[in-house]
Amino acid sequence: MKKVPSIKPLRLLVVASCFSLPALAQKQSGEIDSQTFEIEKKKKIELPPANRLYNKLQPFTSEEDNRKLNYEFRTPKLTLGTPKITPTVLPVNGENKEDEGGNLNNYVKVGGGNYGKIYGETFIGNNTEDLAYDIHFKHLSNQTGPVDGQNSANSENRLKLNGQYIGNSFKLGGTAFYDRDNYYFYANRSAPNAEILKGNIRQTINTFGLQVGLDNIDNNKFIDYSIKTSLYRLSDRYSASETDWGTNFSGSVPITENIFALLNADAYVSQRTDAETFKRNLFSVKPAFKFSYDAFTVTAAFKAVNETDDRLKINRTVGFPQVEVDAVPLAGVHVFAGYGGDLNRNTLRSLLGENRWLGPNVTIANTERSRDIYGGFKGELGPSFQFEGKVSYATFKNFYGFNNDWLDSTKFAVVYDADYIKVLTVSAQVGYQYQNIVRSTLRGDFYDYNVKRLEAPWGRPRSTVTWNNSFVFSKKMFATIDAYYIGGLKNKNFQTGTTHNLKSIVDLNLKIDYLLTRNFSAFASINNLLGKNYERYLYYPQQGLNFLAGLSFQF
Secondary structure: OOOOOOOOOOOOOOOOOOOOOOOOOOOOOEEEEOOOOEEEEOOOOOOOOOOOOOOOOOOOOOOOOOOOOOOOOOOOOHHHHOOOOOOOOOOOOOOOOHHHOOOOOOEEEEEEEOOOEEEEEEEEEEEOOOEEEEEEEEEEEEOOOOOOHHHHOEEEEEEEEEEEEEOOOEEEEEEEEEEEEEEEOOOOOOOOOOOOOHHHHEEEEEEEEEEEEEEEOOOOOOOEEEEEEEEEEEEOOOOOEEEEEEEEEEEEEEOOOOEEEEEEEEEEEEEEEOOOEEEEEEEEEEEEEEEEEOOEEEEEEEEEEEEEEOOOOEEEEEEEEEEEEEEEEEOOEEEEEEEEEEEEOOOHHHHHHHOOOEOOOOOOOOEEEEEEEEEEEEEEEOOOEEEEEEEEEEEEEEEEEEEEOOOOOOOEEEEEEEEEEEEEEEEEEEEEEEOOOEEEEEEEEEEEEEOOOOOOOOOOOOEEEEEEEEEEOOOOEEEEEEEEEEEOOEEEEOOOOEEEEOOOEEEEEEEEEEEOOOOEEEEEEEEOOOOOOOEOOOOOEOOOOEEEEEEEEEO
C-alpha cells in the first residue's frame, strides 16, 4: 500500500439492514467495525450445525423463537479494545412459518437511501436428506460520503458459497468466498484547497478464501474430533498482499467417566508482500485434561507455541500453563476463575479488519498475553433473565494500537508497546427475554491500560457500552433498536505534536420490517439518529443521519 497525497475529512457510515431469517453470530451479523465505527446489519441464513443426536441433516429452520439469550464472554484478547458488536435479529413474524406451507429461506432484497446508497442481496439454498448447499451475494455502496462528495464514497461486495454433507458418523463442510472493498483515504489534508485526484486516494481490498472442515457427529465413537483447514489471499490496489494457510485440529478421549483428555493443535503458514516479501509462521499444540464431577469442573492445560518471522528475525518457542475452575454453588449460577496465557496471532487481514486506513509497510507482530488472571460468574434467573460478569488482569507484550502516521496523517500505522504492560478489563452483561416478543441485551466493557513505551493506548477505547433490543409487535411487524457508546479514544498528530481526545461516540439506530404478504416484506432502517459526524479514528468523520429502505421477496 503506497503512500498517497492528502485530503479533507470524510468517510461514510455503511448501513445494510433488511429482512431475513438471520443467524445469531458473533462474526458478521451486525457490528461496529472497529476501523471505521461502521454499523452494519448483515443478515444471512447459515447452514445449521449438525446435531449429534441425529445423523441426517435437519431442514433449514429458524431456531430464534425457541432459543434463550445465551452468550458468553470472549477470551480476553487484544481485540477487546475495539469490539465487534453483533445485535440480535429475529424473523419478521417471530414465529415458525410451517403452518403456512413451509419455510421460505431463499430471498432477494433491493433498497436504497441517502448518500446515494444502493443495496442488493440474494440468498439461494437447497438441502436434501444428506446434502445442503447455498449461495449468498451482497452489494452495498454509497456514491458519496460525509465530506468531499465522491471522494468519500465506498462499496462492498460479498460472494459466499457453502456446502455440507452429513454421513452416518461425520460431517463434511466447505466454504468459498470472495470479498471486495473499495474506499478512499479522505482524511483532513494539510492543503485543504488542493485538488484531489480520486485515483490517488483510492484503495481496493480483494480477498479470496476457501475453508474445508471434517467433524465427528457420532456420539458412540470413542474419539471425538474436528479438523478444519482454510486458505485465503488478500491483495490491495498497490503492492501489498498476504497469503495465509491455517489448519486447526481438536480432539477428546474419555479416560474415565469423569476425566477427559483433550488436544488442540494449530498450524499457520503465511507469506506477506509489501516493500519486501517475507514469511510469518506459527505452530502450537495444547494437551489438556478435564475433570468434571457434579457441580465442579477443573481444566488444566499447557500450550506450547512456536513463531517465526523473517522480517523481525524471530524464531522462538514459548509455553503457557493454563488452568480454569468452574463451580455451581447455586442452581443456575456458575462461578469460575482461571490463570493462563496465549500468543495472539496478528495478520494484515486482521489488522485491516480493525482499521482499514492503514498505510504502506505496516509492522505486523504477534501479541503475547501472559499471566492472565481472571474470574467471574454467570447464570440465569428463570427463563427470562441472564447475567454475566468478568474481570481480567493480564500482562501483554507487543500491545498495539493505531495512530496517524508520522509522515502522512491521512494514513495509520500500527504502534506497539514492546515492554510488558498490564491491562485490566472489567465486563458485564445482562439479557432479558419476554416470550418471543421482547429481547434485550445490555453489555459494558471497561479497560485500564498501563502502557510504558507508548504515550497512550492510541485508538483504543476506555469504555464501550452496547444495548440491543428487538420487538415483535405482531406476525407482520418486527423492529430493532440498538444503541452504542465508545469513550476514551485518543490519537496524536506527530507532525504538529498535538494530542487529540476524540469526542465520545453515541450512536442510535432503528430498523423496522413489515410483512406485506407471505412472500413480500418492506424494510426501513434509520441510523445515527443523533446525526453526529463522529470520528472513530482521527480525521475520519463518519456519516451523519442516514437511512436505507427497500423490499424483500422470499421464495
